[in-house]
Amino acid sequence: MAFFLLRRIGTMLLTALCLTFIVFWLTNLAPNLEKLAKNQGNVRMTDEQVASFLQDRGYAQPLPLKYAQWLGVAPGWVIEGRDGTTRSRCNGVLENGVPPENARSFCGVLQGDWGYSTVFQDGVGSIIATRLGLTGKLMFWVMMVMVPGALIIGVLAGMREGSRTDRTLSTVSIITTATPEYVSGVVFIAVFASTAFGLRWFNGSATSAMEDATFENFTLPVMTIALYGMGYIARMTRASMAEVMTAQYIRTARLKGVSFPNIVMKHALRNALIAPFTVIMLQFPWLLNGVVIVETLFNYKGFGWTLVQAAGNNDIELLLGVSVVSVFVVLITQLISDIGYVYLNPRISVS
Amino acid sequence: MKDSYDGPILEIDSLSISFFTRLREIPAVMDFSVRVMPGEAVGLVGESGCGKSTVALGVMQDLGKNGRIVGGSIKFKGRDLNEMSQEELRKIRGSEIAMIYQEPMASLNPAMKIGKQLMEVPMIHRGASEKDAYDRALQVVTDVKLPDPARILDSYPHQLSGGQQQRIVIAMALMAEPSLLILDEPTTALDVTVEAAVVQLVKELGQKYGTSMLFISHNLGLVLETCDRLCVMYSGEAVERGSIKDVFDEMQHPYTQALFRSIPLPGADKNARPLRAIPGNFPLPHERPNGCNFGPRCDYFEAGRCDAGDIKMFDVPGNEHHATRCLRFQEIDWHAEMDTGHGAEKPEPGRVVLKMDNLKKYYEVAANALFGKRGDTKVVKANETLSFEARESETLAIVGESGCGKSTFAKVLMGLETATDGQILLDNRNIESTPIEARDTQTVADVQMVFQNPFDTLNPSMTVGRQIIRALEVFGVGNNDAERRERMLQLLDLVKLPRAFAERMPRQLSGGQKQRVGIARAFAGNARIVVADEPVSALDVSVQAAVTDLLMEIQREQKTTLLFISHDLSIVRYLSDRVMVMYLGHVVELGTTDQVFAPPYHPYTEALLSAVPIADTRVTKKTIVLEGDIPSAMNPPSGCPFQTRCRWKSQVPGGLCEKDVPPMRQLGGGHQIKCHLSEQHLASMEPVIQIAAE
């Protein structure tokens, strides 16, 4: 088991390295840097000014070196700029041009320094921490609604395949999987929050939920994300449940005299949940998409919203931070799903 | 739970069951009657699709959504099961009637510990406490002779072998000491030697608990060994019913007779008693003929009479327990010698075409696929020092149970794997280390294979003709498409399929027909060596005979060398010239058919012979039950591979069996045995199978 974990973590780190390098490379392409320079400095800068702007701020170094510095395996740069100011990666603009003792030290991700966001004018680490907290709150409620709901719908539909309950619930789940968040969100706002429709039960914006989440301002974003995933998980659970219910061992149980509720609860449920469990865990990457859409739609300034801001403004270090976090979220859920699978499924033995 | 009821335990009276599809009603069982008395075992025999399992599910009242009982009654201890409520049925299921199925792995819940699954039964039906239920479970697991019961109760089904799982299923059925036990092909998925032990166990337990049994099987030999009476079914109807002796020795229905004539008996060989296949095909449920269902395939068919209308069961005069569904049973001379048909003499084996010399195949496998350490591998010795020769027009049978290495050997011969050591000589050319991509077309076409599973052997999305033509293209037969097409049609003729089949898709063919196409494909490049990997074991008995005969006929014409892999000693005895017995990668015995089937035996061959069920009342067999299961090839025992289960082991001094792998000993006439037993012991062996003089 320990070896398995080690190998998985190794793969995870390798994946994260590859991904961040790709992000790093894409964000450091010449047109992107030019855009960055013009955003930061002046929109009407000449090519020459752009070049020196980038030169002074360490962007003109070779890509692998920059990446190594970001990682913290190469010492940060100190550059005496053509405009006379000396800047360093680790200490920003240096007073009187004299680098302090530790100016040439390492300051990258490995040292816990995630860099500086050019858009928010703040440390990437602290931005991500706050935003992730907000998104965590959203995700918690989404999970609370989505997972039990989906499992109940799936089990109820799958335990008697072809019955009226099954048909009704299956139709509902198909409809919800066919409704992406930006459609359901728009419909929800229109029906429940607009003046035109007149219901006005909930708030169409979740900005206030960042401070204080209430039933009015949080229901719509939570439901919007939950519904889309719910249909998908419910369909998986239903298929798995329906398959298990036709298995020979369910017939054995039935012919042993076990009552129907007990067949479902004791014999079918655990076997039926093995497949959807993996699906639920693998939903996370997709939920992240939902989060981005919903946070944009409801103006909830969480992690997804930050991603859009960072990407839209080519905020390199923030974007890298966001990528690292989302990649790790994806990989860790995969790891959890593998481990959980082993515990749910006794057929796979752990040596 | 024992009450004082002493009438028939189960009484089925003119039962009819139908399945309903979108298009039509499909009758699965028609006018079926049988009676099971206390302590009696009744067999239900027939080929697949004859409705025998449907009867069992009908008794359990578990026919699914589409199935319905449309007529007749099923009385259990005098009470009609058809009229019981779901709640009443639930009380009877598991406590009074229990059922055992074909696939033990599938009938145990994979995510629940064995103990819990067993304890459930008394807890539901008797409200037993957990402690009592556990004690009972422990006792029953001991009764089914499983080692270390406490550990078994604490394990999951996948941790047990197939034989152990089936014992658990039996234990589960016996937990509440039911009055009736229904066994639906309980041993079909098991190896022969394991099957023999399970059958023995069922017989003993039946006597011990006084349980009545309804034993469903396609194997007449098994029914002979386990049952008191039997009922033969054909296409949804019972065609003959009576005691074992009545039906086996005084059969009164043409189908029963045809069935017996189509199965090989290890007591006799092909000259003394040739097989005779039943002509035609099993009718589909919605295409049954008028009158007698067996009519179109029957030798005694009389038009205008047999197909006039429904036929009732008739009692055989002078024996009220014997009944048959045949209008002409009193007119037929049941003792007439059967028409043996072709008496074609087989050509003598010619020159040696294939020679194996000390062939070895080892695999390296990861010790644990998911969590194993890298580099932590185990060597599996799939084949150890295989040496033999095969001649032109010769049939060499390779006999063994699962894990004996026969499939690996086939792979190495075909070139799908390369040998670890030793050599394979094809016409004196070494091919052991030439993978199939490197072999020339002629070599590939010369060595071909017929596969076991007819449902898997043909590509489901290509027409039959196209698949054969593709083989012709690859083997470079014919100069253009027209020539290849002509050759393909000739091949269909060769395997006795209508030429119209060329345009059919595999799913439109029956199992036997698919197997014929598989044979045609193997002979497309005029193969000289054909490896037949259990080619008939998945087919029904009546079809088995036809396919076996076809193989032998083609062999006669084409002088093919046939390597016939099988676990069924009856069929091996019937068609092979020489036999090679394998166990855990080792050849344990090699000799002509007569040498292998007569003493001295290798102890494993002896047990194997004893395990084969024989459908002949005249045969007496020595009962040799092997303990335990076949060891895993991943973890073979030290010394002689068979030592863990050998009943002769104590006769060898000095624990030699556990230390050394025995040498191959020559017993004269090419007969070889890999065993430590002394000459005296070998000479003292008695024949396992004896036919009583009439």
Added chain:
Amino acid sequence: MEPLGWFDILTRIFMQFMPVWIALVVLFTLSIVYKRRLGLYGKLFDSTIGMVGFGLVMFWVFTGIFGAFDLIITHDPLAQVSSMKNKPPGTPIMGAEDGQYPYYLFGGDNLARDVFSRMVKGAWVVVQIAPLATLFAFMVGITLGLPAGYYGGKLDTLLSFLANLILAFPVILLFYLLVTPEIVDTGIPNYMAMVLFIFPLVFVAVLLNSRYRTQPAVRTPLLIGVLGVMGWLYLSLISQPGTAITVLPDALDLFNLQGGILVVFVSVVFVNSPTVFRIVRGLAMDIKTRDYVAAAQTRGERPWYIMLWEILPNARGPLIVDFCLRIGYTTILLGTLGFFGLGLPPESPDWGTTINDGRRLLQIYLHPAMVPAFALLSMVLGLNLLADGLREESLRD
């Protein structure tokens, strides 16, 4: 003129869709009459769910096609009629000119364009891109997934790692990184197009070569002909004047995609391929254990013949079902791109962009966002139902 009531609006819309209704009726009549001869497609008409799904999908397909010929639309989707800004459905146009349709059936959007016509035109964007992009993704997934599943080992480890790498990217982040004008300037999408679009060529070449390997006289001319045509199409597709890849002179270049469309196309293919790869790989691993594969091996077939002619045809059931689902997913992805204003031009009538435009004033004016939202919903729903029907019918065999 008075604004129209809902009944009038629906009647008029029904009339506008007349060509679609006719096409649907013809298609369904023909299909139901000949359903016994049409294989799996015919069996679809035995299942209600499948028929409803197929009807919905074909409705939008016909709408897209007829809309492209300006048949159904009532106005130019880009024309602005100043008095119609944010007007509710059924509003008449003040002082309509002769020949101009006198109403905005679904009202006007915030730039005073006709919502109905934009919805119809938006269908064409989806119908053009989604199936084709899915097809390309399948080509990539199949060409890589088959050998990964069939051979296993190192090749499988490497390809699976790459697939997981792409899958670990949040889709939106990937889109934000790929689909920006700056990235388009660097020519990366063109290079990606070059790589991704070569797969259909490889696929067809291997398919034909493995089939006719034994008959060189047929194979060589066939391969030259087919690859010649496909190669030309391929070069026309990837070659764009003014970008990094300009291989063909203008005279030979058959068509050019707008820069935006190409990027969108490439990224959607890129995002979908790894999932297809995983499905194909799993199926190949399952099917390669069958006896007919062993039979092919023992008669000395080459690996690619086995993969493409023995394994692939027998994996078609799950693949067809997934193809339908994946078109739906691609439609959603296209909508997502539009929703974030990525790739497609801002005035594009595609549904995602229109939803995004409409949502700003959603609290007051519902119709500009709701109309494309329901269009997209019904199309994806149709694809899902179609996939369900297909799955049900293919399992029934």
